[in-house]
Amino acid sequence: MAIADDSGRAPANGGTRGARRPMRIFRNLWSKIALLPMIATAVIIFFGGTIWTVVYSFTSSGLLPRRDWVGLAQYERLWSTAKWIISIQNLALYGFFSLIFTLVIGFVLAALLDRKIRFEDTFRTIFLYPFALSFIVTGLVWQWILNPEFGVQGVVRDLGWTSFTFNPLNDPDIVMFGLLIAGLWQGTGLIMCIMLAGMRGIDDDIWKASRVDGIPAWKTYVKIIIPMMRPVFVTSVVLIASGIIKLYDLVVAQTSGGPGISSEVPAKYVMQAMFGGQNLGQGFAASTMMLLSVVIILVPWALLEFGGRKRG
Amino acid sequence: MKLTTKLLAASAIVSASSAYAVDLEVMHWWTSGGEAAAVNELAKAVNENTEHNWIDGAIAGGGDTARPVMVSRIIGGDPPAAFQFNHGLQAQELIEAGLMLDLTDVAEAEGWEDMVNPASLLDACTYEGRVYCAPVNIHSWQWMWLSNGAFEEAGLEVPETWTEFVADADALREAGIVPLAMGGQSWQQNGSFGVMAVALAGLDNLLAVNRDKDASVVRGEAYGEVFQAFADAREMAEGLDVQDWNQATNAVITGTAAAQIMGDWAQGEFAVAGMTAGEDYSCLPGLGEIAILDTGGDAFYFPVTGDPEIEAAQKEMAALLLSPEVQVAFNSVKGSLPIRGDVDLTSVNDCTQKGLDLLANGDTMPSGNQLLSPDTTTQLNDLMTEFWNTPSMTAEDAQERYAQIIESAN
Numbered sequence: 001m002a003i004a005d006d007s008g009r010a011p012a013n014g015g016t017r018g019a020r021r022p023m024r025i026f027r028n029l030w031s032k033i034a035l036l037p038m039i040a041t042a043v044i045i046f047f048g049g050t051i052w053t054v055v056y057s058f059t060s061s062g063l064l065p066r067r068d069w070v071g072l073a074q075y076e077r078l079w080s081t082a083k084w085i086i087s088i089q090n091l092a093l094y095g096f097f098s099l100i101f102t103l104v105i106g107f108v109l110a111a112l113l114d115r116k117i118r119f120e121d122t123f124r125t126i127f128l129y130p131f132a133l134s135f136i137v138t139g140l141v142w143q144w145i146l147n148p149e150f151g152v153q154g155v156v157r158d159l160g161w162t163s164f165t166f167n168p169l170n171d172p173d174i175v176m177f178g179l180l181i182a183g184l185w186q187g188t189g190l191i192m193c194i195m196l197a198g199m200r201g202i203d204d205d206i207w208k209a210s211r212v213d214g215i216p217a218w219k220t221y222v223k224i225i226i227p228m229m230r231p232v233f234v235t236s237v238v239l240i241a242s243g244i245i246k247l248y249d250l251v252v253a254q255t256s257g258g259p260g261i262s263s264e265v266p267a268k269y270v271m272q273a274m275f276g277g278q279n280l281g282q283g284f285a286a287s288t289m290m291l292l293s294v295v296i297i298l299v300p301w302a303l304l305e306f307g308g309r310k311r312g
Numbered sequence: 313m314k315l316t317t318k319l320l321a322a323s324a325i326v327s328a329s330s331a332y333a334v335d336l337e338v339m340h341w342w343t344s345g346g347e348a349a350a351v352n353e354l355a356k357a358v359n360e361n362t363e364h365n366w367i368d369g370a371i372a373g374g375g376d377t378a379r380p381v382m383v384s385r386i387i388g389g390d391p392p393a394a395f396q397f398n399h400g401l402q403a404q405e406l407i408e409a410g411l412m413l414d415l416t417d418v419a420e421a422e423g424w425e426d427m428v429n430p431a432s433l434l435d436a437c438t439y440e441g442r443v444y445c446a447p448v449n450i451h452s453w454q455w456m457w458l459s460n461g462a463f464e465e466a467g468l469e470v471p472e473t474w475t476e477f478v479a480d481a482d483a484l485r486e487a488g489i490v491p492l493a494m495g496g497q498s499w500q501q502n503g504s505f506g507v508m509a510v511a512l513a514g515l516d517n518l519l520a521v522n523r524d525k526d527a528s529v530v531r532g533e534a535y536g537e538v539f540q541a542f543a544d545a546r547e548m549a550e551g552l553d554v555q556d557w558n559q560a561t562n563a564v565i566t567g568t569a570a571a572q573i574m575g576d577w578a579q580g581e582f583a584v585a586g587m588t589a590g591e592d593y594s595c596l597p598g599l600g601e602i603a604i605l606d607t608g609g610d611a612f613y614f615p616v617t618g619d620p621e622i623e624a625a626q627k628e629m630a631a632l633l634l635s636p637e638v639q640v641a642f643n644s645v646k647g648s649l650p651i652r653g654d655v656d657l658t659s660v661n662d663c664t665q666k667g668l669d670l671l672a673n674g675d676t677m678p679s680g681n682q683l684l685s686p687d688t689t690t691q692l693n694d695l696m697t698e699f700w701n702t703p704s705m706t707a708e709d710a711q712e713r714y715a716q717i718i719e720s721a722n
Contacts, residue, residue, distance in 0.1 A: 260697045272380075279690075
């Protein structure tokens with residue numbers, strides 16, 4: 001979220017550059033002093049905690065942290081563990097589809113509501129409602145819906161299609177899609193609302209102009225509205241991406257990593273290693289790898305997205 | 313006059329607070345029907361026999377879900393008054409860090425040393441000569457539960473050994489019955505493997521692996537047969553998609569599945585369903601191949617709180633848990649065996665009697681939790697559940713990876 005705030009402020013700073021540049025750090029001095037406690041908290045808790053975790057990932061800490069250095073042993077074990085490899089693959093799969101489908105479905109729903117349909121408030125409430133539920137509740141609900149005996153498969157079979165098979169939660173090959181359905185159901189409503197807000201922010205004159213020129217509505221959306229909604233998309237991507245990387249409670253509630261280890265995710269590996277296996281060192285090593293992957297993806301993207309503004 | 317009233321009031325407050333009723337939050341993972349009924353007995357005992365209140369902190373989802381919650385609360389400085397663990401190596405580091413209450417004075421006052429049978433239970437609670445936990449029951453893994461009705465339906469005799477059971481598998485399939493019920497949680501699959509290992513490869517081999525961490529035994533012929541048998545069991549369990557162990561037990565109760573390898577806690581479920589041992593269901597300790605039971609079980613640990621009132625209440629509760637009345641009431645409902653040899657259970661059925669006889673004969677072995685660290689257990693759980701759910705993984709693959717884990721075990 002801090003990144004998004006920066007983007008809003010960037011043009012203002014850019015305008016006053018030039019003459020006042022050396023004094024920039026002293027501008028709004030009092031508000032900066034007032035922010036110091038918050039800055040200190042962020043530095044100590046976030047950076048301090050992160051560094052502590054990375055340092056202790058080189059130890060053989062068990063249930064409690066201890067400074068017994070073992071070098072890269074925890075990382076070697078991590079990358080030779082089948083469960084970790086599967087976790088990474090699962091997260092990549094879930095992340096890819098979740099990002100695309102959430103954006104597409106969120107945008108399409110928002111565009112449909114934007115056509116000034118009747119009962120818009122009702123639809124908006126219905127679509128946003130799942131977001132009010134926690135991942136735990138979502139996971140349990142979808143565990144029941146996808147239960148082969150009582151859920152979708154059972155209902156369809158009772159209707160007469162006795163050979164109908166839809167049992168994703170017990171099939172290792174497609175279990176991640178069972179999770180994906182639940183994740184999309186829960187998450188798209190929020191993205192839809194953000195997109196809708198973005199669309200409402202677009203000037204009516206643009207629509208009038210495109211209508212005068214006889215441009216079809218879909219083309220207006222793709223060629224004009226989407227480029228204008230770039231900041232909204234950036235916010236959405238950040239929100240979705242942070243939801244993907246911390247995917248944990250949905251898995252715990254819906255499949256607890258099963259069948260077997262086929263729906264394990266990195267965050268669950270960390271928790272299991274730290275508290276189930278009483279091996280903090282292994283958990284720290286895994287969480288360090290998670291941090292590293294986020295940094296590798298996020299930093300170049302953030303530089304590209306926000307660093308480029310300085311030229312303009 | 314006024315002053316006297318004040319003094320009286322003050323002394324009344326003081327005397328009242330000396331008999332202060334403490335809310336004891338007890339965390340555990342006993343949530344299935346039979347287990348919940350048993351916990352209720354403990355809660356009743358605490359509420360009726362002491363001034364304190366039992367605050368139930370049940371965590372659904374089994375020990376693998378509950379233990380992280382408990383450990384993070386204890387490390388985070390917000391410990392419950394008491395919590396359930398399987399005694400053995402699970403709590404060792406908590407004890408080393410001084411987070412657990414020393415119960416040695418209670419143990420000495422109550423004479424636990426002479427009373428707890430088998431003595432290995434108290435040993436598992438003892439660390440460097442001090443007692444840190446109160447064992448409440450004996451549970452053993454080495455049981456197979458069979459539905460008499462299912463075998464009858466398939467026109468078969470109820471088998472007496474694992475070998476006979478395997479021979480019946482095809483006939484059961486033809487009758488539309490799943491031969492073996494198995495839940496989806498990893499500890500169930502790894503636990504069943506442990507039972508099959510001791511039944512088919514013998515106690516010496518099992519101890520060589522689990523206690524002496526001898527990987528060459530895992531790679532040896534005897535264990536190879538166990539892995540092969542486990543791969544066969546995987547096929548026998550196809551067609552039943554359940555998660556929790558009690559759902560699998562329920563499949564045996566209703567006769568959709570013929571048998572389940574599960575510890576004696578499963579018997580509580582049969583009791584709740586109103587079934588009679590010997591008539592409606594049968595049991596085979598050691599899978600009928602070997603006469604042995606492990607003496608694992610549950611114990612309560614009491615975190616250090618630094619509050620003398622809570623500490624007194626914790627010790628009172630610890631003593632109460634091992635009292636004869638509570639032992640009988642709790643274990644009769646739960647289907648487990650009492651930890652003291654000097655009490656008689658109110659209702660002893662066929663299966664419990666078999667267990668008691670083995671215990672009296674000393675046919676016991678240490679449990680997995682007493683031999684393997686939680687880290688190793690987690691790795692083995694992961695491996696066995698991966699094997700169980702990946703039909704393309706061969707018994708040889710699993711055997712080699714099992715050996716590697718044992719090699720690196722500490």
